[in-house]
Each structure stands twice: as C-alpha cells, then as structure tokens.
Amino acid sequence: MSLSDVTMSPAGGAAAARSSALLSVRGVKTYYGNIIALKGVDLDVHEGEIVTLIGANGAGKSTLMMTIFGNPRAREGTITYAGRDITRLPTHEIARLNMAQSPEGRRIFPRMTVFENLQMGAAVNGFAHFDEDLERVCKMFPRLKERLQQRGGTLSGGEQQMLAIARALMSRPRLLLLDEPSLGLAPLIVRQIFSVIRELNEKDGMTIFLVEQNAYHALKLAHRAYVMVTGTITMSGTGRELLENPQVQAAYLEGGRH
Amino acid sequence: MNAPQPTTATMTQQRPAPANGDFTTALKDAGLATLVTFGLSIPILSFRTDQSQANELYLRPRWGLVLVACALVFALRFVLRLYGVRWAAARQVARSRKEAIRTTTEKPRGLAHRLLALAVPVFLGVALAFPLLSYFAAGGLTESRYWVDLGILILTYVMLGWGLNIVVGLAGLLDLGYVAFYAVGAYSYALLSTTFGLSFWICLPVAGILAAFWGILLGFPVLRLRGDYLAIVTLAFGEIIRLVLINWVELTNGGAGITSIPRVSFFGVPFTNEEGGFASLFGLEFSPMHRVIFLYYLILGLALLTNFVTLRLRRLPVGRAWEALREDEIACRSLGINTRNTKLTAFALGAMFGGIAGSFFAVRQGFVSPESFNFLESATILAIVVLGGMGSQVGVAVAAVLMVGGPEMLRNLGFLKAVFGEGFDPNEYRLLLFGLAMVAMMVWRPRGLISHREPSVALGVRKAISGALVKEGHG
Numbered sequence: 001m002s003l004s005d006v007t008m009s010p011a012g013g014a015a016a017a018r019s020s021a022l023l024s025v026r027g028v029k030t031y032y033g034n035i036i037a038l039k040g041v042d043l044d045v046h047e048g049e050i051v052t053l054i055g056a057n058g059a060g061k062s063t064l065m066m067t068i069f070g071n072p073r074a075r076e077g078t079i080t081y082a083g084r085d086i087t088r089l090p091t092h093e094i095a096r097l098n099m100a101q102s103p104e105g106r107r108i109f110p111r112m113t114v115f116e117n118l119q120m121g122a123a124v125n126g127f128a129h130f131d132e133d134l135e136r137v138c139k140m141f142p143r144l145k146e147r148l149q150q151r152g153g154t155l156s157g158g159e160q161q162m163l164a165i166a167r168a169l170m171s172r173p174r175l176l177l178l179d180e181p182s183l184g185l186a187p188l189i190v191r192q193i194f195s196v197i198r199e200l201n202e203k204d205g206m207t208i209f210l211v212e213q214n215a216y217h218a219l220k221l222a223h224r225a226y227v228m229v230t231g232t233i234t235m236s237g238t239g240r241e242l243l244e245n246p247q248v249q250a251a252y253l254e255g256g257r258h
Numbered sequence: 259m260n261a262p263q264p265t266t267a268t269m270t271q272q273r274p275a276p277a278n279g280d281f282t283t284a285l286k287d288a289g290l291a292t293l294v295t296f297g298l299s300i301p302i303l304s305f306r307t308d309q310s311q312a313n314e315l316y317l318r319p320r321w322g323l324v325l326v327a328c329a330l331v332f333a334l335r336f337v338l339r340l341y342g343v344r345w346a347a348a349r350q351v352a353r354s355r356k357e358a359i360r361t362t363t364e365k366p367r368g369l370a371h372r373l374l375a376l377a378v379p380v381f382l383g384v385a386l387a388f389p390l391l392s393y394f395a396a397g398g399l400t401e402s403r404y405w406v407d408l409g410i411l412i413l414t415y416v417m418l419g420w421g422l423n424i425v426v427g428l429a430g431l432l433d434l435g436y437v438a439f440y441a442v443g444a445y446s447y448a449l450l451s452t453t454f455g456l457s458f459w460i461c462l463p464v465a466g467i468l469a470a471f472w473g474i475l476l477g478f479p480v481l482r483l484r485g486d487y488l489a490i491v492t493l494a495f496g497e498i499i500r501l502v503l504i505n506w507v508e509l510t511n512g513g514a515g516i517t518s519i520p521r522v523s524f525f526g527v528p529f530t531n532e533e534g535g536f537a538s539l540f541g542l543e544f545s546p547m548h549r550v551i552f553l554y555y556l557i558l559g560l561a562l563l564t565n566f567v568t569l570r571l572r573r574l575p576v577g578r579a580w581e582a583l584r585e586d587e588i589a590c591r592s593l594g595i596n597t598r599n600t601k602l603t604a605f606a607l608g609a610m611f612g613g614i615a616g617s618f619f620a621v622r623q624g625f626v627s628p629e630s631f632n633f634l635e636s637a638t639i640l641a642i643v644v645l646g647g648m649g650s651q652v653g654v655a656v657a658a659v660l661m662v663g664g665p666e667m668l669r670n671l672g673f674l675k676a677v678f679g680e681g682f683d684p685n686e687y688r689l690l691l692f693g694l695a696m697v698a699m700m701v702w703r704p705r706g707l708i709s710h711r712e713p714s715v716a717l718g719v720r721k722a723i724s725g726a727l728v729k730e731g732h733g
C-alpha cells in the first residue's frame with residue numbers, strides 16, 4: 001500500500017494541541033535477530049486519548065507494543081514517556097512508571113487464582129489501593145467477581161481477556177496498552193470489552209493505546225488511529241477519517257462490520 | 259466456559275461395548291506381554307552370579323523365578339485387559355461428572371481436601387512422638403536406634419526436599435545440582451570446626467550463608483536459561499563442586515574425606531559419659547541414644563523452620579512472584595517484577611536450606627567425603643519434589659517418607675523369601691521398584707502425589723493479607 005494522501009499528523013488538530021504527548025515513538029527500528037520487524041516507526045499518544053493501531057497479521061503491531069515495554073529493545077530511535085527517555089530501561093522499570101499492558105496472548109498466570117492474578121497486577125504500586133481497585137474491576141467485569149477463587153487457566157477465552165485487562169488496571173496505569181483485546185471473542189463480549197475501554201477513557205481519563213485487527217470497532221472508538229503495514233506506519237488520522245477512507249475500507253473493513 | 263457437562267447418554271455411547279472378541283484379544287495381548295517379560299528376564303532375572311568356595315564366579319540359573327514372573331505378568335495383563343478398559347471408561351464418566359459438578363457449584367472442599375487438612379496435624383504429631391513410639395515399639399532405648407536413625411534420614415530428605423521445592427516447585431527453575439549446596443554446607447562445617455574449632459551452633463548459620471552465596475554465584479550465569487538448558491548447567495555445577503572436593507586435596511583431603519568432625523553438643527553440653535556431660539547434668543543414666551534423639555529433634559526443628567519460612571514467603575510478594583515467575587516470566591516483567599532478583603532470591607534461599615541440611619549431615623556422620631554428594635543424591639531430592647507434586651509442602655514430606663523409608667522397608671519384607679526362594683534379597687530390587695513407582699506415578703498421578711495447589715490467600719482473610727503486603731517491596 002502506498003503512503004496515503006490522508007496522512008494528517010498530528011491529526012485531530014485542536015485536540016492534539018490541547019494535550020501534550022504522553023508517549024512518543026520516534027524512528028524506532030526493532031529487529032528479531034537480523035530480520036527487521038519495525039522499520040522506523042513514528043507515533044504519538046497524547047494524554048487522555050484513545051489511539052488505535054490497526055494492521056494486518058504480522059504487520060508488527062505487537063512488536064511495537066512490546067518494544068515500548070522494552071522487550072525486545074529498539075535498536076534505533078527513541079521512546080519517550082512522560083518526558084522521560086525509556087528506550088533503554090528494563091521492562092520491569094518501565095512497568096513501574098505507571099504504564100500497564102494487556103499483552104498479546106493475555107499471559108495470565110494459569111495456575112494462580114483470579115484473585116491472585118489481580119494481586120500480581122497490584123504489586124507494582126505496593127498494593128496501595130488494592131481493595132478499592134478490586135471492587136472497581138469486579139464491578140467492571142462481574143464475571144470475574146463470580147470467579148475470584150477459580151484458577152486463571154480454567155477461565156474461558158473471554159474471561160481470560162477480561163482478567164488480563166483487569167490485572168493491568170490494578171496498578172492504576174496512566175497509560176494502558178491493549179494488544180488485540182477482541183481476538184477470538186464472541187461479538188457480545190467484544191462489545192462489552194470495547195465499552196469498558198470507552199468508559200475507562202471517558203470517566204477516568206485514562207490514556208489508551210489499542211492494537212486491533214477488528215478495525216471497525218477500534219476506529220469507531222478511537223480519537224486517532226494509525227495504520228501499520230510491514231513495519232511502517234502508512235496512514236494516520238482521526239478514527240472517523242480512517243473509517244471513511246476508501247483504502248482503509250478496502251483493506252481492513254471489507255465485511256468487517258460486526 | 260465451564261467444563262462441558264456430559265450427559266450420561268453421550269458418555270455411555272463412548273464406552274466400548276463388551277464383546278466376545280474381547281476375550282481372545284486379551285489372551286493375545288497377555289501372551290505378548292509375557293513374551294516380552296520373558297525376553298527381559300533372560301538378562302535380568304534368569305541368572306545370578308555367585309561366588310563359589312574357591313572364590314570363583316559362577317552363574318546360578320533361576321528359571322523358577324522367571325516362571326513366576328511370567329505367570330504373574332500374564333495373569334495381571336489378562337485381567338487388566340479384560341476388565342481394565344471397562345473400568346477405566348466407567349471411571350472417566352464418574353470423573354467428568356464430578357468435575358462438572360465442581361465447576362458449576364464451586365465447592366472445592368472434597369474428601370481429599372479434608373484428608374489433606376487432617377494430614378498436617380497427624381504428620382506433625384507422629385514426627386514429634388516418633389522417638390517415643392519407636393522406644394515402645396522396639397522395647398528399649400538402644401533397640402530403638404535403628405528407627406530413630408531412619409527417622410533422621412527421612413527428615414533430612416524432607417528438609418532437602420522442602421529446600422529444593424523453593425527453587426523447583428515454587429520458582430519453577432529446574433535444578434539438577436542441588437546436592438552441591440548440601441556439600442558446601444557439609445564441608446563448611448567440617449572445615450570450620452576441624453581447622454578453627456568453631457562450634458556447631460556458630461557453623462550452622464555460617465554454612466547456610468556460604469551455601470546461599472554459592473546459590474547466588476550459580477544463579478547469575480543461569481539467569482537467562484530456562485528448562486532443559488538450566489537443568490544441564492545446574493547438573494554440571496553439581497559435578498564441578500564434587501570434582502573440586504575430590505581434587506583440592508590440600509583443603510578437602512580429597513576422596514579420603516574429612517574425619518573426626520566434632521559431634522553435636524546440647525547447646526554447649528557434650529553428650530559424653532563424664533562429669534559435666536549431658537547425662538550427668540540431667541541426672542540420667544548415660545546412653546549414646548541421647549545424642550541420636552537430640553539429632554532427631556534438631557533435624558525436625560530445622561525441617562520445620564524450612565517449611566515455616568517457605569509458607570510465610572509464599573504469602574509475601576516475593577513468594578507470589580516466584581510462583582508467577584514459574585508461570586510466565588514475560589508477564590512478570592511487564593507487571594514490574596524484577597525477575598533477576600526474584601530468581602536469585604529463590605536460588606539463594608533454596609541453597610541456604612541445602613547448606614544447613616549439609617552441616618547437619620556432617621555433624622551427624624562425623625565424617626564427610628565427596629562420595630556422599632553424587633548426582634544420585636540430587637536425583638533423589640528432585641524425585642521427592644516432583645513426586646510430591648511440585649510445590650506442595652505436604653506432598654514433599656509424603657514423597658520423602660516413601661522414597662527414603664520405602665527402600666528401607668524392603669529389608670524387612672522377609673516373607674518374600676518364602677515366595678521367591680531363600681536367595682531372594684528384596685533390597686537388590688530397590689532401583690527396579692523405584693523405576694516401577696515412577697512409571698506408576700506417571701500413569702496415575704502425572705502431576706505428583708498432591709497436585710492440588712492451595713491458593714496462598716483465601717478471600718475471607720483478604721483485608722489482613724493485603725495490609726501485610728503493603729510494606730513489602732517486590733521482586
């Protein structure tokens with residue numbers, strides 16, 4: 001796909017001017033051995049925004065998310081978070097900067113109970129508001145509340161996804177990274193998860209970076225969006241602009257309105 | 259979402275219908291198994307090497323034994339084949355039905371659960387009263403020595419199992435060289451006491467600290483390794499320590515070992531038959547058994563300390579982090595856990611308990627040599643942890659009793675002689691039985707004797723726990 005003419009960064013003009021960049025990725029190149037996975041990515045997430053990154057399988061979306069978290073590390077370029085260069089920081093220290101993720105494949109702890117999984121999420125800020133946050137995520141995901149003493153591995157896919165998000169929320173992150181939260185889930189649960197994301201953003205003002213293949217839902221939800229093709233950002237704009245863009249429609253929305 | 263709820267109808271359809279063909283297939287199958295047994299018994303069972311009067315080796319045929327073995331295999335295989343299949347199918351139905359109920363009603367308190375809860379006080383009671391029990395059973399203090407010695411041996415392995423359990427069971431780091439820390443502890447005490455004349459009570463913590471230091475030393479290079487690779491490196495580490503002990507003759511006296519290591523004292527009071535000794539101080543008649551019984555309670559205390567520390571740590575973030583590390587290292591890191599420090603604490607703590615057990619070993623034997631710290635020891639301790647169910651404290655204790663006490667019991671099975679003939683020594687078959695036990699475990703309890711993992715926090719006590727967690731750092 002060629003570089004599109006709708007490229008308008010920083011998109012959303014007025015909104016972007018109002019807020020500062022919380023996360024900014026500049027010229028990031030990531031390699032797996034000798035194979036280049038990110039070929040120089042530029043991307044901004046502003047405070048209070050939902051930014052989504054869409055792209056086909058193997059485009060490098062998850063790689064970007066993990067690179068932000070320092071694993072794998074960017075070989076070139078810089079990643080700045082809250083005014084601080086985090087490019088060379090170890091993963092666990094990045095996590096302590098109030099950034100949380102729900103990674104690809106969920107990565108919950110299968111032999112530990114739901115409750116213990118949530119505890120692991122709260123460890124990073126020293127269990128400061130544990131009880132309060134537990135109540136909050138239970139209200140958000142009533143399914144989890146019923147299953148607090150069940151092992152993580154025995155949850156259904158959708159419940160595991162909820163747990164992964166809830167676990168990330170337990171640290172009260174300023175920036176939440178979500179990698180394909182809708183993957184493999186029934187439409188009803190997808191809608192539920194997307195409404196939780198919207199609520200987190202609108203009510204709590206949480207900044208969210210959302211990686212999705214489910215482009216229709218993601219673009220409808222996001223303030224701004226980027227499209228990634230084989231390790232490069234090819235388009236960016238407001239969610240609405242990309243939703244109406246014919247190239248995006250052809251590539252990512254064909255019959256995708258579920 | 260939940261476990262599928264099997265209806266009885268579908269499950270019964272899956273059950274193989276008993277047919278007439280069953281009988282002949284079972285017969286064939288049993289015949290085949292017997293043939294295999296026969297083939298195997300030619301090199302293993304059928305000849306025994308004996309020494310004649312003239313000190314020459316000769317082969318004594320034992321075809322009777324082979325016949326018995328073949329007959330046994332045939333009968334067992336035949337019966338299993340004929341009824342086993344149906345029995346297994348029926349059990350499968352029962353089990354999946356039970357699971358369906360459990361997940362829907364969420365009632366985890368089964369019979370096994372209650373037994374487990376009962377097991378702890380029973381074990382503890384028996385362990386505490388064991389010298390007394392063996393005194394009455396054997397009918398005298400001196401006569402009970404064999405049993406108390408066996409108890410000491412078992413408890414040493416319980417402690418080693420619990421120590422290794424921190425590394426393998428909780429943190430999920432496969433360590434095949436655990437015996438190295440046992441050796442470090444033993445030699446620490448042996449050398450410190452013989453060269454500097456330090457007392458056991460000073461050497462005990464020092465040995466623990468030294469072993470922990472070696473644990474960290476091993477931990478650093480293997481931080482990035484997992485699974486098989488980690489196993490190989492730790493295996494090599496265990497061998498290296500042993501080879502150093504053999505070859506550094508100036509320090510360790512090589513293969514001859516270190517002798518006349520000072521015996522344990524009752525907190526400074528020696529167990530001797532003199533004025534001022536333990537017996538005279540307490541107005542008792544002197545008996546060497548006093549020292550043995552003291553050693554028994556010493557190792558019991560040390561083992562319980564290991565258990566107590568482990569249980570406490572499991573409730574703290576560092577313990578929780580060990581378990582999380584075992585499950586998913588990458589997830590741990592992105593939750594802010596310093597995986598390096600977490601691994602190193604597991605290695606260090608496991609090694610420390612190994613070292614303490616080692617110095618106990620040295621003070622008990624009064625003699626150490628590299629012989630005692632070979633790979634088979636590591637394998638035995640690891641087997642105890644794995645059989646016990648990887649992380650279950652009670653399971654490890656049960657497994658230690660079975661693994662150490664079981665072979666010992668073989669000695670006493672005199673009645674087998676009546677079956678297999680006078681020359682039969684059950685002790686010769688301990689490795690064979692060990693193998694059989696392993697296979698049986700793999701078939702029936704692939705996750706260990708006690709695979710149930712008790713959640714370290716129950717919901718009822720949430721408030722208290724979360725408060726206790728606040729002050730602790732993480733990772």
Ligand SMILES: Nc1ncnc2c1ncn2[C@@H]1O[C@H](COP(=O)(O)OP(=O)(O)O)[C@@H](O)[C@H]1O
Nearest residue numbers: 032035037055056057058059060061062063064
């Ligand atoms: N651990 C890895 N080792 C080597 N190559 C990888 C690894 N992870 C991802 N890749 C490759 O990097 C590219 C981007 O993958 P990924 O970021 O997972 O894509 P996406 O999340 O967009 O589907 C793919 O070509 C994939 O094969």
Ligand SMILES: [Mg+2]
Nearest residue numbers: 061062063104
């Ligand atoms: Mg991906």
